[in-house]
Amino acid sequence: MAHTELAEEFVADEDRARWHDQALWFVRAKRDAAAREVPEWEELRCRAAAIKRHAAAHLADYLEQFESEASARGAQVHWARDAAEHNRIVHGILAQRGAKLVAKSKSMLTEECGLNPYLAARGIRVVDTDLGERIVQLRAEPPSHIVLPAIHLRREEVGELFHRELGTPAGLADPERLTAAARSNLRSVFLEADAGITGVNFAVAETGGIVVCTNEGNADLGTSIPKLHIACMGIEKIVPRAADLAVFTRLLARSATGQAITSYTAHMHGPRPGAELHIVLVDNGRSQLLATRRDREVLSCIRCGACLNTCPVYRRSGGYSYESVVPGPVGSVLGAASEPEAKASLPYACTMCGSCNDVCPVRIDLRGQLFRLRQDLVESGLMPRHKRVAARLASWLMRSPRRFGIAGKVARWVLRRYPNSSALLAADWTAARELPRVPERSFRELYEQRERERRR
């Protein structure tokens, strides 16, 4: 389905749409306050953008450096061309060691690759240990936000879910008690898991270390008890030096949730003594984006979610309306750049307000990318015919002031003479709003008259 239809469905429940909007605006406001505490905020954004652009430009070198440094520290590095290869590799590692239960911390990459259903189909139970992810997993839903996976749910709905799935008392909706219930439920998973799978926020080429940021400590716990840790990362997560991390850890949590830093920032350099660390480097279309100059910039994304929180359309249409692993502005860019046909409606799920550009900690020109993707879609013939014809017609009219003047006159006459039929013809406008009150004469007519009178 197109974003249009799903968004209209979401917004039909106006109270819910408004609640969703306010929940996310609250996060945006916290982000603003956190950013203002850092006087050099804008310089940090520039620095982060420069580091990411540099890393992308030298990605092959940094990846090889990372591989050799990580290997030197005892990690095993795997390369996956696409989602299928990633899933095969992860399953292979788990199967070889007879792992049956996996504690997984948040990773958008494994969502992208569809790892959970792949492993489940092969008899391996994967439990998401991030609270929000756990909630959507229990509901058999995908995350609706990349940082706040269950932001589309009200606490009462979580209460009902936990009552059904975890046996909490009926009607319990207190967030603290619900969290405690999830914690005790997850505790046994942490203790019994055969392996821990995590995502990666940053991978440092210079040291071969990986950094995982969470607020719940679930990545630390999930990798501290089992003897096997598999870290899955997109190849764009590389930063050149350990010193670069300071720039990103200062930006990430402030942009994402308005915290100064995530509660846990785990730096992992090689496996724990007696344990194994596998790092799976996944391409899955990234080098294709890298090869296209205009799409390259989006690889800088650090998945903070700030563009989702600020996007007035995302806030009022919900994550599922994008039908993509990553929703919101950056998801629309990723989606339409990688699968233009399937995601043709996404670049239009945008008013071109540009707020995403200004919150983005790595200064991706999201607005500009969406604008350019629209041009690409039209050039590839992916725009509906009636719209293409409308644009051609408008351009033809506007290439001549005479045609424009006549068309304007006719339109104004029709609007004045037949307001009701005009309203019917413009149903998408008039469903919620009145048509403009139309004047008898246009500015150019009034101006010409004025000039004539002056000359007299």
Add this chain to the structure above:
Amino acid sequence: MPESVSNMRVGLFVPCYVDQLTPRVGLATLEVLARCGVEVEFPGGQTCCGQPMANMGCGADARALAVRYAEVFADYDYVVCPSGSCTAMVRHHYPELYAGTAAQRAVWSRTYELCEFLTAFADLDRIRGSFPYRVGLHRGCHGLRELRLGACSELVHERGDTVAQLLRRLDGLELIELERADECCGFGGTFSVDEPGVSALMGRDRIRDHRRAGAQVIASTDVSCLMHLDGLLRRQRSAEKVMHVAEILAAAGQ
């Protein structure tokens, strides 16, 4: 101020929808400029900047209009336009869609939004008068985030506020404080009819914010946002009025 306003030849660019739907905004623009000693000409060859087509993705259809714009305004030292959005199209997006000749690029780059133009070139002491109302300033997104006509809530850098600074010159005008200082109204050109439900909810949310703060007038540098907000206000039979900043400046001086 690089040169005296009186020696400049200034062209007026009136966006197509202002021309056809709100000519009073064009007239108010003429009046405010005249009061500041700027005589402008409205070359009749102008039509539309092409933003609707470009935003649909039909940049090729907008290119012809970018060329036409450069021809129509070739002989002017500056072009002034009562719309942040159309100005941003001309100044920022024409060069993206179409490299153009140096001469064409020069015409595009000397196009100014009205408040910008007044601030850069006019004797601001002539902006005066009384407008005893509580005014909510709706920031058109392109004027704000592309032309930077005001402080952007997302950015940490301090910035001047071109539009508010002009309005604050008027006696009795009270600029109300919004909860969300610069959220989009949801118009978005074809977005308003592509996703009418989201668009309308965005607009109604803006109106609620202005109403909560006690606005009597919702003002903007852009008629497009105002047309959308006015359509919603009239559907709700609300008392708040919408006015372009030029209309307020013109009305205050009378």
